[in-house]
Structures are given as structure tokens and as C-alpha cells.
Amino acid sequence: MPPTRQPTARQTPSEPTAQAPQRTTTLRQRLAELRGPSVAPHPLDARALAALAANPGCKRRALLDGAGVDKGVLAEALGSPAPFGQSQFAFMRGNAFEAKVKADGGTELLRLLYEHLGGGSPAPAGDALLPDLGAAGPEGRAARTALALREATAAGCWALLDHPMLALEVAGSPAYLEPDAVVVHPDGRWTVVEIKSFPMIDASADAAKVGAAARQAAVYVLALERVAAVTEGAEVGHRALLVCPKDFSNLPTASVVDVRKQRAVTRRQLTRLTRVEDIAEALPEGTTFDPACSPQELESAVSSVTAAYAPECLAACELAFHCRARSRAEGAVESLGRSVRGELGGLTTVAGVLAAAAGKEGDPADPTVAALRRAAALRAEALESAAVLRAEAPEGAAVCR
Numbered sequence: 001m002p003p004t005r006q007p008t009a010r011q012t013p014s015e016p017t018a019q020a021p022q023r024t025t026t027l028r029q030r031l032a033e034l035r036g037p038s039v040a041p042h043p044l045d046a047r048a049l050a051a052l053a054a055n056p057g058c059k060r061r062a063l064l065d066g067a068g069v070d071k072g073v074l075a076e077a078l079g080s081p082a083p084f085g086q087s088q089f090a091f092m093r094g095n096a097f098e099a100k101v102k103a104d105g106g107t108e109l110l111r112l113l114y115e116h117l118g119g120g121s122p123a124p125a126g127d128a129l130l131p132d133l134g135a136a137g138p139e140g141r142a143a144r145t146a147l148a149l150r151e152a153t154a155a156g157c158w159a160l161l162d163h164p165m166l167a168l169e170v171a172g173s174p175a176y177l178e179p180d181a182v183v184v185h186p187d188g189r190w191t192v193v194e195i196k197s198f199p200m201i202d203a204s205a206d207a208a209k210v211g212a213a214a215r216q217a218a219v220y221v222l223a224l225e226r227v228a229a230v231t232e233g234a235e236v237g238h239r240a241l242l243v244c245p246k247d248f249s250n251l252p253t254a255s256v257v258d259v260r261k262q263r264a265v266t267r268r269q270l271t272r273l274t275r276v277e278d279i280a281e282a283l284p285e286g287t288t289f290d291p292a293c294s295p296q297e298l299e300s301a302v303s304s305v306t307a308a309y310a311p312e313c314l315a316a317c318e319l320a321f322h323c324r325a326r327s328r329a330e331g332a333v334e335s336l337g338r339s340v341r342g343e344l345g346g347l348t349t350v351a352g353v354l355a356a357a358a359g360k361e362g363d364p365a366d367p368t369v370a371a372l373r374r375a376a377a378l379r380a381e382a383l384e385s386a387a388v389l390r391a392e393a394p395e396g397a398a399v400c401r
Contacts, residue, residue, distance in 0.1 A: 027277050031067040031173070034280065036290025041068025043138075044175040050215035051316035052170070053269035057308040059279050061317060064305075066173040066276035069289045071318035077291045077298055080322035094197035098180065101195055101243055101252045105130055106160040106181070112254040113183055113191060113241050121158075121186045129159035129184075138176035141165035146227045152184040153234045159184040166223035172275035179220040183241075188233040192220045192240040192259075200244040200253050210257065213242055218262035222270075238263060279305065310338050344368060 035041060044065050052061055064071055075081050101109050110124040131148035135141045145164040152159035161182045168175050181193040194213045198205060217240035228234040238260045246253035287301045302322070309327045313320035327335040331349040334341050345368040347353050356362035357376040362369035 027173075027280075030280050031276070034063070034067045034283075034287065034289055035069055036288060036292060038292075039070075039290060042070040044068070044170065044177075046177050046179070046216040046219040047212070049168070049170060049175060049177070049219050050212070050266065052273070053219075053266045054215075054316065055308055055310065055313065056269045056272040058313075059274055060302065060305040060307040060319070060323075062171045062273050063276055063279045064289065064319075065175075066171050067280075067289070070291075073291050074289055074298065074302070075318045075322055077293075078295060078302065078319075078322050080319070080325060082318045082321055090197065097197050097245060097250060097252070098195045100250065102160075102162060102181070106162070108252060109181065109193065109243065110158060110160060110183065112243060112252065113193065116241060116254055116256050117185075117191055117237070117239060119185070119187065119189075124158040127157070129155065129157060131159065131161060133161060133164055138165055139167075142167040142176060146231075149182070149184065149190065149224075149227055149234070150231045153188050153190075153231055156186050156188075158186060166220060166227070168219070168223040168226065170270060171273040171279075172277055177220060177223055179217075182220075182224065189235050189237050190224055190228065191237045192217045192224070193243060194240055194257075195243045198244060199247060200255065201247050203253075203255065205242075205244055205255075210242065214240070214257045214259050214262045215266065217242075217257065218259040218266045221259055221263050222267055309334050310341075311335070312338070 031041075048065060052058075052065055055061065061071075064074070072082065105128065110128055114121075114123050129152055131152065133141060133144050133148060135144040142165045145161065145166065148159075148161060148164070152161075161184070163178050163180065164182050166177045166179065168177060179192055180195040183191045183193060185191065194217050196205075196209065196213055198209050221236055221238060221240070224236045228236045238258065240257045240259050241254055242257050243252050243254045245251065283304055287304055289298065289301055291298070293301075302319075303326075307319075307323050307326075309320070309323040309332075311324075313323065317323075324335060331351050333344050333348060333350060333353065336350075344353060345366070347356060347362075347368060352361060353372065356369045357372040359373060362372075364370060364373070
């Protein structure tokens with residue numbers, strides 16, 4: 001009888017499943033070390049996630065957001081605070097308006113939604129479902145939200161989910177998002193509702209603010225699609241409902257925002273993000289972003305992760321002022337804007353650009369170098385002409401400059 005072969009570790013089918021939780025725990029421990037042993041993780045909201053998707057090449061922001069580092073606190077510790085955040089008055093006004101919209105079981109909100117996106121469904125009456133979404137921790141709330149969405153879809157009636165919790169994987173790390181509301185239609189459609197305190201005057205609002213709201217709604221749509229994929233009869237609508245104060249009053253009005261373009265762009269950008277664990281593995285041993293460390297230690301830790309600064313970051317990232325100062329100190333052309341950076345080709349520093357324009361460096365056959373030298377020649381010619389005009393002008397006469 002041939003000897004019985006003992007199964008090797010490679011032949012055991014259950015071993016990879018047993019090792020998966022250990023890897024997750026290790027990653028969580030590593031991210032906790034990056035935050036600091038006594039620092040709670042800072043939640044990643046849809047606004048920050050939309051900004052992250054707009055700059056997928058920035059490993060610094062991907063790591064800090066994935067690890068739950070509060071970039072505002074970190075910027076203050078580095079000596080480059082950013083003037084972000086709503087005033088207390090604006091915050092209270094927004095909360096009061098949202099409470100008004102959702103009063104009486106969301107009657108007004110459901111009326112606005114039916115008026116703009118009702119479709120062929122019957123009008124919502126007073127029997128709309130208002131599921132309780134309370135649970136322990138973001139994971140528990142996300143699971144409870146998914147269950148409520150499935151139950152409401154199976155019931156085939158109107159349901160209003162107030163501040164549900166949605167989960168979305170970002171760079172290999174889960175992010176928990178909390179939209180203002182999600183409405184389930186009787187036909188199984190799910191609609192994202194964004195409630196904003198900026199006014200809608202003559203049925204139109206500020207284009208920049210509407211665009212920001214659309215990008216946030218697109219993030220929620222992506223998160224809902226993960227739940228809808230495992231829910232029979234569910235479909236996520238790609239048109240969100242934007243609710244704002246009407247004109248100069250506190251009365252709510254609404255408009256429909258198509259987020260298909262924002263959804264496609266955000267989804268494509270999120271897939272380009274480098275996984276958080278890959279970035280963390282490349283860091284020097286002992287790297288931490290604990291705000292209790294000295295500014296020198298934090299500067300070293302932040303500098304160990306590459307950034308992709310652009311002037312657009314100033315409106316979306318708390319570390320933008322710190323990154324701008326470092327970019328200017330290094331003479332990087334990124335500080336001039338993405339469009340300028342794209343036009344300069346292989347020239348990466350301002351000093352290199354000036355040297356190429358002056359004819360000291362660069363290949364004359366390079367179209368970028370040739371264009372810079374042509375521009376420098378035109379500038380010199382214009383300055384020379386202006387100098388001649390000033391010299392020939394009568395004393396005291398005005399000369400155009």
C-alpha cells in the first residue's frame with residue numbers, strides 16, 4: 001500500500017480564508033499607528049471623497065484620508081492652517097432648514113420628490129415608511145441601512161431613510177458616507193436627496209455650488225449601487241433631488257440634478273487611486289502623523305509621502321497651503337496650475353523654464369523650448385519698444401505702459 005500523503009499548506013483550501021481577517025487587522029493596526037495611538041479616526045465624507053477623486057495622483061491625501069487623519073489638525077500642527085469650515089451661524093441655519101424639510105415625517109420632502117421624480121408611481125400618502133437606522137458604529141449602521149433598503153424595496157411602497165449610512169471602498173479602505181436622505185420609490189428606484197442651505201433664486205442656484213452638490217450626490221450613488229447589486233428589484237436613480245430655500249425665504253423648493261457624468265468621472269478616478277496599504281508599506285519605519293509629535297517630526301512624516309499639488313487644491317484640501325509652500329520652495333511648475341504644467345512638457349521647475357527661455361538650457365528642436373524662446377524674444381522686443389517711446393516722449397508727457 002503506498003504511503004498516505006499528508007496535505008500541504010498549499011493544498012488546504014480553507015487557509016487563505018483564515019488568513020484574510022489577519023491581513024485586515026494588520027492594515028487597521030498600521031493605519032491606527034499612522035494616526036497616533038490615542039487619536040480617533042476622522043470620518044471621510046462625500047465632499048472630501050469627491051475632492052480626492054478629483055486628484056487621484058495625490059498619494060499624500062489618499063493615505064491621510066484612508067488612515068482617518070484629520071488634515072485640519074495636522075495643518076495647524078505644521079503651522080499652515082487652512083481657513084476651512086462653515087461658520088456657526090451657517091451651520092445652525094443649515095440644520096434648521098433641513099429639519100423644516102423633513103418635518104412631519106418628511107411630508108414636504110416626499111411632495112417635492114413626487115413633483116419632480118414621481119414617474120408613474122402613486123403619490124406618497126401619510127403611510128410612507130420611516131425605518132429606524134440606529135445601530136452601533138458605522139459598520140452596524142451601514143448594515144442596518146442595507147437591510148432597510150432591501151425591506152423597503154420588497155414592500156413596494158414609499159420609504160424615507162433619514163441620514164442613512166453607506167459604505168464605499170476607497171483605495172482598499174472602507175469609507176462610510178452619510179447622505180441627507182435616500183428615498184425608495186414603490187417601483188424599486190432609490191433617489192439621493194441633497195439638502196443645501198444656499199438659495200435657489202428664480203429656479204436656479206449658484207452653478208459652482210450646484211456642481212459641488214452633484215459631485216457629492218454622485219459619490220452616494222456609487223455607494224448605493226453596491227447595495228442595489230445584491231437587492232432584487234432595486235435600481236439606483238442617476239438623477240438626484242436638490243432641495244434649497246426658495247428665493248430669499250425659508251420655504252423649500254427643489255430641482256433635479258443629473259449626476260451621470262459626475263458618477264462616471266468619480267468612478268474612473270477612484271479606480272486610479274493607489275491602494276492605501278501599498279502607500280503605507282513604502283513609508284519609513286515609525287512614520288506617524290500624530291499631532292502630539294513635534295512640527296519637525298510631522299514635517300518629515302508628511303514629506304515621506306508624495307503629493308500632487310495644484311492651485312485647485314486650495315479650495316478642497318486642508319493641507320493645500322502647506323503643499324503650496326513646499327511646491328514654491330522647490331520651484332515646481334505644478335504651483336502654476338495643471339494647464340501650465342501640461343504645456344511645459346519635460347520642464348519641471350520654474351528655474352528650468354526660465355533657463356530654457358533665455359537659451360541657456362534645453363534642446364532648440366523641442367517645440368516647448370522653441371515656444372518659450374519665441375515668447376522671450378517677443379517680450380524683449382516689446383520692452384525695448386516701450387523704452388524707446390519713453391526716451392522720445394517730451395518731458396512730462398504720459399506714456400502708455
